[in-house]
Amino acid sequence: MADQSENRQMAPEKIDIMRLVSKGASVFSRTWWLWPLLTALIFGALYFRASRSFRNEYEAYAAFSVSAGNRSSVSSYSTRVSLKQLGETFPYILESGALKKVVMKDLGRNNLPVSISASVIENTSLFRISVRGSDPELCRKVLDSVIRNYPRVAKYVIGKTELSMLDYSGVPQTPINSFGRRTIIRNSLIAGTALYILLAALLTVFRRTVDHEDDLKAWTNLRCLAVFPRVQLKRRHDSKSPLLLTDQRSMPQAFREAVNLLRIRALREMDRNSWKTMMVTSTGEGEGKSSVAANLALSAAEKGFRVVLVDGDLRNPSLLQKLGMTAETGLSDVLKNGIPYSTAIVPYRESTLDILPGIRGERADHVSGFLQKEKMGNLIRALEKTYDYVIVDTPPCGMMQDALVIAGYCDCSLAVVRKDYLARSRIADMLNMLADSRARILGYMINGDTGNVGSYGYGRYGYGSGYGYGRYGNYRKYGYGSQKESD
Numbered sequence: 459m460a461d462q463s464e465n466r467q468m469a470p471e472k473i474d475i476m477r478l479v480s481k482g483a484s485v486f487s488r489t490w491w492l493w494p495l496l497t498a499l500i501f502g503a504l505y506f507r508a509s510r511s512f513r514n515e516y517e518a519y520a521a522f523s524v525s526a527g528n529r530s531s532v533s534s535y536s537t538r539v540s541l542k543q544l545g546e547t548f549p550y551i552l553e554s555g556a557l558k559k560v561v562m563k564d565l566g567r568n569n570l571p572v573s574i575s576a577s578v579i580e581n582t583s584l585f586r587i588s589v590r591g592s593d594p595e596l597c598r599k600v601l602d603s604v605i606r607n608y609p610r611v612a613k614y615v616i617g618k619t620e621l622s623m624l625d626y627s628g629v630p631q632t633p634i635n636s637f638g639r640r641t642i643i644r645n646s647l648i649a650g651t652a653l654y655i656l657l658a659a660l661l662t663v664f665r666r667t668v669d670h671e672d673d674l675k676a677w678t679n680l681r682c683l684a685v686f687p688r689v690q691l692k693r694r695h696d697s698k699s700p701l702l703l704t705d706q707r708s709m710p711q712a713f714r715e716a717v718n719l720l721r722i723r724a725l726r727e728m729d730r731n732s733w734k735t736m737m738v739t740s741t742g743e744g745e746g747k748s749s750v751a752a753n754l755a756l757s758a759a760e761k762g763f764r765v766v767l768v769d770g771d772l773r774n775p776s777l778l779q780k781l782g783m784t785a786e787t788g789l790s791d792v793l794k795n796g797i798p799y800s801t802a803i804v805p806y807r808e809s810t811l812d813i814l815p816g817i818r819g820e821r822a823d824h825v826s827g828f829l830q831k832e833k834m835g836n837l838i839r840a841l842e843k844t845y846d847y848v849i850v851d852t853p854p855c856g857m858m859q860d861a862l863v864i865a866g867y868c869d870c871s872l873a874v875v876r877k878d879y880l881a882r883s884r885i886a887d888m889l890n891m892l893a894d895s896r897a898r899i900l901g902y903m904i905n906g907d908t909g910n911v912g913s914y915g916y917g918r919y920g921y922g923s924g925y926g927y928g929r930y931g932n933y934r935k936y937g938y939g940s941q942k943e944s945d
Contacts, residue, residue, distance in 0.1 A: 481669050484878050484908065497650025506901055516634035518586040520599035520605060521579065521625035523853040557611050561603040573598050584624065590634070593882055598629045608657060668885060669878040671904055677886040681901040683872070684720035686750065687712050687840045688906040699750050699782045704756055705807075718902055720750075723758040724872065726848070733869030735838055735848040736900065737770070740886040741856035744906040745876035748777055752850040754872075759811035766803070768814045769865050770834075775816020780802065788817030793833045799840065812845070831858060835867035841896040856888040865897035873902040903904040 557942055558570055572591030579586050585610070589601045609621060670672060671682040689710055704714050728736065738751035755767040767779035769789060778785055785800040792814075804813040841848045850868060852861040865871050871892055875885055892899055 459618070462786045465723065467741045470628070477670060478662060480663050480908075481878065482528060482658065484669065485661045485665075489661070489778060492657065493650060494655040496653050497646050501642060501646035503645055505639075508642060512637055513592045515590055515592060515635045515801075516594040516597050516632075517588050517590045517627070518594070518601040519625075519627045520588060520601060520623055522585045522587070522621040522623055524941050536903060544805065554683050557604065558627055560607045560611055561600060564603045564607060570680040572597055572599060574600065576602060577739070578651040578662050585621070594630045598627075601627075621737075651943060666882045667878045667880060668882055668904065671708040672883065673882060674875070674902065677882060678889055680889065680899055681871075683723045683901040683903050684716050685904045685907045686720075686746075687714045688877075688908050700782075701752055703749075704753055704760075714870050717753045717757050721761075722752055723759055724754065724900060727872065730848070731869070733898075734846070735870070736841045737850045737852055737861065737865050737868040737871045737897075738874060739852045739855040739861045739865075739871060739888075739892075740874040740876070741880050742854050742858065745854070745874050745879060747874040748780060748851050748902065750874045750905060751870075752777070752781065754845075755811055755849045758847055758849075759806075759809045762810065764810045764812075765847045765849065766812045766814055766841055766845045767806075768838075768841070768848065768850045769816040770850040770860075771816060772856075772860065773853065778813060778815035778817075781813065781817075782804070782869070783813065785815050785817060788815045791818060792837060812843075829863040830865075838867045855892060862891060862895045862897070865892060866936060870896070870898040875876060875898050875902050875904050877904050877906045877908070879906070 504737070506557070562568065562570055562572075571593070572589050574589050576585065576587045578584070587601065587604055589597045589604065591600075592595045605621070605623070622784050671685055673681070674682070687710070697918060699945070702713070703707065724736065728734070736754075738747050740747040751767060755765045759765045769775045771777075772790060772793075775788065776791075778788070783804055783806075785802070785804045787797065789802065791797055792799045792802050800813060804815055805811075806813055838848060838850070850864060850870075852858075852864050855861040855865075855873075873889060873892070874884075889899065889902075910917070
């Protein structure tokens with residue numbers, strides 16, 4: 459299997475537009491919160507930058523009529539020429555520094571932290587000089603100095619010119635600019651949207667997860683036994699079980715049919731090979747393997763088979779709690795104290811399904827002792843004599859060595875793969891580990907498919923999102939990550 463993965467993982471994949479769109483929608487449903495977050499972060503950065511650099515700006519201005527020489531008629535040809543020349547030569551006079559030097563000397567300053575401009579008022583014979591800066595009083599003083607000194611400086615360029623003031627602002631009272639919050643908001647929305655679309659597109663195209671039952675064919679020859687739809691149900695106040703089970707009246711028919719299909723295919727293969735024990739595992743936490751194991755066991759019991767569901771997670775048992783049931787003794791008591799397993803069995807309602815629960819988590823060294831001394835194997839062989847089928851819910855195989863050891867005591871294994879959740883390479887590594895441990899792999903199933911099932915109420919209630927390892931699990935607390943497990 460490993461050689462097959464290495465040979466095929468570089469093979470080019472065909473692009474299916476509809477599946478790409480579906481995956482993009484799935485990416486959006488999980489990452490939409492990044493959109494407002496990115497927009498808010500960009501807004502904060504732009505706002506901080508703008509607030510540090512923003513200064514109120516004031517403008518002092520004056521408007522003039524222009525006359526050349528001793529002629530005062532504003533409609534004369536010479537006046538129009540002078541007006542045009544003023545507009546054209548004023549930038550040159552400013553850039554040359556001649557006027558600024560005169561104004562600085564007039565005001566007794568070494569610099570002018572203002573901008574000076576002049577323009578011809580459109581469709582008029584009027585000339586306008588304005589001074590802009592952050593200090594309104596300085597703007598007025600500079601304007602007065604320009605009015606006094608500009609004709610003297612300009613006469614060397616265009617000759618003698620007289621300015622007759624028609625309008626004068628004095629000291630400006632209100633700023634001409636405002637802090638551009640609307641501009642910042644608009645730019646933040648544009649940048650945040652563009653960045654999110656880019657990230658979502660990259661995730662859609664390059665994040666190699668399993669979103670279709672054919673996606674693992676390039677990595678393994680294993681068969682996909684079933685695809686469970688993702689279901690959202692209204693949570694009943696009297697419901698004690700956080701798991702979605704087929705015996706719930708509000709369960710959609712599509713979900714029941716998917717469970718039945720898994721049961722038919724799995725039990726048929728087990729009967730064909732005279733197998734009685736199945737291990738249900740997954741690559742990581744939150745993939746819904748406990749839900750799959752419980753529904754498979756319940757479906758088999760509904761057909762009249764005697765089935766026992768074993769909580770094989772010795773470090774972090776939670777199956778009984780997820781089923782809304784309680785017990786005083788459990789699997790760890792059977793393995794550690796040697797009590798008969800029958801005293802720890804909890805019947806599931808009025809059915810032929812029994813639960814062998816885990817009650818309390820065990821330390822890593824205790825778990826290793828139970829598994830290495832074949833206590834677990836002896837227990838499974840004893841259960842096989844009493845029940846038609848034994849289904850063991852184990853820790854994630856991609857995270858714990860426990861599942862690999864338990865796989866050696868079981869006839870076959872079923873891998874649970876949550877749709878669009880983990881990288882295909884991680885799932886392939888998990889399957890390779892199972893194969894290397896010489897476990898018989900029955901196949902895999904895909905959990906949480908959103909292709910054909912819609913919403914059945916409100917709130918997420920079940921598979922891998924609100925419950926399971928994501929909420930109850932804490933493997934580091936029980937030794938995972940602190941000690942290396944033995945094979």
